[in-house]
Amino acid sequence: MSDDFRRIYTETEAYVRKSLYWMLNRETVDDVVQEVYVKVWSSLEKFRGQSSIKTWVYRIAVNCAYDHLRKEKKFASDELVDPPDEVVNLEDGRIQQQLLKKAIARLSAKQRVVFVLFYVQGLSIEEVASVEGLSEGTVKSRLFSAREFLTRELKKYGVDL
Amino acid sequence: MSENEDKRFIDFIAKNTQVDLPKPEGEWREIMQTIEQKKSRSPHFLFSKWFLAPALTLAATATLIVVQRPATTTDTELADFIVTAQIEVDDTLDSSEPEISPGQDEVNEDLANDDLEGEYEEIYLSLLE
Numbered sequence: 001m002s003d004d005f006r007r008i009y010t011e012t013e014a015y016v017r018k019s020l021y022w023m024l025n026r027e028t029v030d031d032v033v034q035e036v037y038v039k040v041w042s043s044l045e046k047f048r049g050q051s052s053i054k055t056w057v058y059r060i061a062v063n064c065a066y067d068h069l070r071k072e073k074k075f076a077s078d079e080l081v082d083p084p085d086e087v088v089n090l091e092d093g094r095i096q097q098q099l100l101k102k103a104i105a106r107l108s109a110k111q112r113v114v115f116v117l118f119y120v121q122g123l124s125i126e127e128v129a130s131v132e133g134l135s136e137g138t139v140k141s142r143l144f145s146a147r148e149f150l151t152r153e154l155k156k157y158g159v160d161l
Numbered sequence: 162m163s164e165n166e167d168k169r170f171i172d173f174i175a176k177n178t179q180v181d182l183p184k185p186e187g188e189w190r191e192i193m194q195t196i197e198q199k200k201s202r203s204p205h206f207l208f209s210k211w212f213l214a215p216a217l218t219l220a221a222t223a224t225l226i227v228v229q230r231p232a233t234t235t236d237t238e239l240a241d242f243i244v245t246a247q248i249e250v251d252d253t254l255d256s257s258e259p260e261i262s263p264g265q266d267e268v269n270e271d272l273a274n275d276d277l278e279g280e281y282e283e284i285y286l287s288l289l290e
Contacts, residue, residue, distance in 0.1 A: 006189075009189065009192070013184060014182075014184075017182045017184070018180065018182060021180060021182055022178065029182070030185050030188070033188070034188065034191060034192050034195065037192045038192060038195050038196055038199065041192075041196050042196075042199070096173075096176075096177045097177045097178070097180075100173075100174070100177045100178070119171065119174045119175075119178075120174065120178045147170065151170065154173075159173070161166065161169050161170045161173055
């Protein structure tokens with residue numbers, strides 16, 4: 001089992017870390033990654049192969065993210081630098097990324113998780129539904145709301161999408 | 162949202178979500194250490210199947226022995242008691258008065274009255290003389 005566990009960690013760690021980065025405060029990400037894999041280990045015997053192992057690991061990661069989001073209530077916005085009020089150099093990739101992270105941080109936890117899995121990580125609607133245990137309709141609805149919200153938020157900073 | 166807007170949005174997200182997140186050094190070791198600590202404290206580990214199976218077998222055997230033994234003793238004691246009690250009842254029946262059949266009391270009383278009447282007759286006749 002130890003070899004299987006090592007392989008799962010190697011194959012999924014980068015994905016899990018990136019997902020959590022966009023869902024949580026940067027400072028907590030590495031701790032939560034460890035928490036995810038401790039849970040993966042303790043639940044590995046219960047894995048019945050009803051979904052792919054990656055989907056199963058992502059589900060554990062998402063559940064851990066929700067636990068932390070409940071504790072934190074808000075994330076990231078404190079560590080982000082507010083963009084200048086008037087002049088925003090939108091050609092600067094770093095500023096754009098900070099703007100995006102700040103905007104994502106203002107999404108509700110449910111919208112944020114769905115948004116990250118679909119737009120940032122490139123999962124299909126069906127895969128997101130499987131990871132979250134939701135219907136595809138609910139996933140689409142949350143994605144639509146999240147996207148509307150982000151478009152409005154980014155527009156405030158001159159990012160017209 | 163038009164197809165063009167859709168593409169712009171997806172491109173913007175894809176371009177601005179590229180992050181380099183290096184894996185912290187020694188993360189795997191730390192995960193394994195946490196797991197080892199949890200395992201050593203876990204009741205599941207303490208009562209693993211290798212320990213639990215023989216322990217359960219032993220407990221079941223011990224229970225069977227404990228349950229079986231008093232049952233045998235009780236049976237034996239009960240049998241002894243019944244035999245003893247039967248002997249005592251038999252002895253008691255042997256030494257008791259003969260059994261009186263129904264109506265026998267009335268017959269005996271009539272006989273006694275007959276005897277008394279004979280005695281009264283004898284006394285009356287002797288007085289007349």
